[in-house]
Amino acid sequence: MADKKIYQASTTAPVNIAVVKYWGKRDPKLNLPTNSSVSVTLSQADLRTHTTAACSTSFNNEDTLLLNSSPQDVTGARTQACFRELRALRSSLEAADPSLPKLSTLPLRIVSENNFPTAAGLASSAAGFAALVRAIANLYELPSSPTDLSRIARQGSGSACRSLFGGYVAWQMGSKADGSDSVAVEVAPASHWPTMRALILVVSAEKKGVSSTSGMQITVATSELFQRRAEIVVPKHMELMEKAIKEKDFATFGKVTMMESNSFHSTCLDTYPPIFYLNDVSRAAIRVVEDINKKAGKIIAAYTFDAGPNAVIYFEEENADVVAGVLKGALGSLEGWHGREIKVQDIGEVDARAVQVLKEGVSRVILTSVGEGPIRTEESLIAENGEPLQK
Ligand code: DP6
Structure with a gap:
């Protein structure tokens, strides 16, 4: 049998x-x-x-x-x-x-x-x-x-x-x-620099933009800025970033993270026809991060954006009260803060219009941190008879 x-x-x-x-x-x-x-x-x-x-x-x-x-x-x-x-x-x-x-x-x-x-x-x-x-x-x-x-x-x-x-x-x-x-x-490993936090601002996007797969193909085919990015900008950023991580140097980590995001989105704008992933809400997030860093007198928060308008803001645990606190103050009672001890902060000097745009445009936040790779689990999604388990 x-x-x-x-x-x-x-x-x-x-x-x-x-x-x-x-x-x-x-x-x-x-x-x-x-x-x-x-x-x-x-x-x-x-x-x-x-x-x-x-x-x-x-x-x-x-x-x-x-x-x-x-x-x-x-x-x-x-x-x-x-x-x-x-x-x-x-x-x-x-x-x-x-x-x-x-x-x-x-x-x-x-x-x-x-x-x-x-x-x-x-x-x-x-x-x-x-x-x-x-x-x-x-x-x-x-x-x-x-x-x-x-x-x-x-x-x-x-x-x-x-x-x-x-x-x-x-x-x-x-x-x-x-x-x-x-x-x-x-x-x-995560244990090397475990204090890294990430706050994701999920921006309510009405429709899906250009997918990364097709977006990057059009960039390669049409953008001249892209050449420079691949040959000169990224190799320099790779070196700085790996060193910053090894030395747990947040100021450099943050600066390179933001410049990288800006460089990538510049090549999107330089694509023909242009690709816009950032929107007004994304730009408001950039503004608030800039204001937080200005007030701190150094880089304690860093934004980055992928092929969409959501902001990911990196910071260290020691600055959670300021970085997440200011954003919590701006975004109020959104889903996602639950269970976290983040006290609302008002550091003043944060652009009021940007705060308003964030309030209207962010639909949810996810406050998370650096974590582990894949984990084997005994918890199965398939029953012993081979059928998918219903939730
Ligand atoms: C902007 O990995 O989604 O997030 O290889 O075509 O599946 P494919 O693309 P994908 O592109 C990710 C692009 C990015 C930057 C990044 O994650 O490095």
Whole structure:
């Protein structure tokens, strides 16, 4: 009788927010970037994808993926590349040890859940692909390191390769045509600089803007500023950023983070036709951060923006009262502050119009911190009979 056993493994994986931005592909098929990047992994207590991967001869003969209870298309080249690479690694284990079950030949059933709204524009593809790759690697019992797996996750979504690690992570662009050296490495673990906090201001966006995948392609094709960014600006920022993280030098970390965000969004404006990710609310957040830093007489808060209007503001715990306190004063009773001991602060000198724009435009806040990489869990999203568990 055929083995009807259901094999399964589960993991959670974090979101990461870049402080040196990835923007531009030199090879869209392999998802190879035009520059290296650095990110901070955020705590999974607030933002994570939980994924269970299962396989069995009893499953219908096709791979499936359920995200927050809705079926996703897995036929796209990116998901297929991840499946193919992971199966190939499993298959070579099976070839070396014929006693292993032939999991590489079985259909995959993947069930995923985000603990945050997928539509909020919060780097869900990074956590999503990192969790998918890590869960399948666990299922297949692959001996691969996080860096090995980052090479696979990168093909799902570039930024996902950095979510295989916790703490402070670099994605080295690499130079080989096959992408084998375009991988993520740890710059420092979360424990090295555990006092890093991130406040996310979720801006109510009416419609989705240009996706990062297509946005960066148009930038590469049309922006001249982009050339300079990839060749001169980013290499300089990479060096400064890695040193700032190693030395826990927030002033430099913050300055480079803000200049990076500004440089990336300049290349978006220099794209033809131009791409606008920042809106009035984003600019109000920049203004308030500038005012906080001016009042402090040094950089204690740093903003950054990805391919959308949400602001992420980094600061250290010792300045939480000022940075988060001022913003809490501005934003009042929004969802997301609950359970945190943040006292409202009024430092004066904060632009009143910017505060008003923030009040009207921010729909929710997420106060979080630097966190760990993927965590294996026994908590499964698939029942023993192989069916997805209903929430
Ligand atoms: C602005 O990783 O979403 O967030 O590789 O096409 O999936 P694809 O792009 P994606 O781009 C992220 C761009 C960014 C900057 C960053 O995270 O480094």
